[in-house]
């Protein structure tokens with residue numbers, strides 16, 4: 001697939017949200033942000049800040065992607081748990097893809113803090129196509145005037161937009 005990367009590139013978190021829930025992606029992209037109202041998100045952020053603090057050297061590129069760690073060999077991403085494994089993997093693959101466009105090739109490592117384990121991620125040709133397809137879909141979703149319909153997912157109760165999506169349906 002031939003894409004114009006410069007035209008389609010997004011924030012790393014938007015790639016992650018696309019894989020979590022397209023509605024969440026749309027709401028975030030329209031700057032309807034409610035993350036700070038969610039304790040789970042706050043706890044995750046604190047854990048994220050504390051974890052690997054000695055090794056961490058955050059690097060921001062184009063104000064779009066924020067790499068938790070980068071060395072001569074790898075790019076590291078810190079996650080509190082593996083609950084969103086596929087979305088986390090795609091976020092890191094997107095970083096590897098992004099860096100490749102800048103002629104930088106690295107291996108990825110996801111550090112799952114609570115589980116104290118690390119997973120290696122390699123960007124294959126197939127993954128590159130997957131990233132490109134996702135970028136096209138993200139553009140499509142974000143171009144819509146209204147958000148994708150809500151769909152109850154196991155993740156919903158922990159999502160910062162839960163009240164926004166299910167107001168009136170929340171159990172007492």
Ligand code: SF4
Pocket residue numbers: 020021022023024149150151152153155156157159160161162163165
């Ligand atoms: S609450 Fe559920 S449907 Fe609503 S944005 Fe979050 S994950 Fe998506």
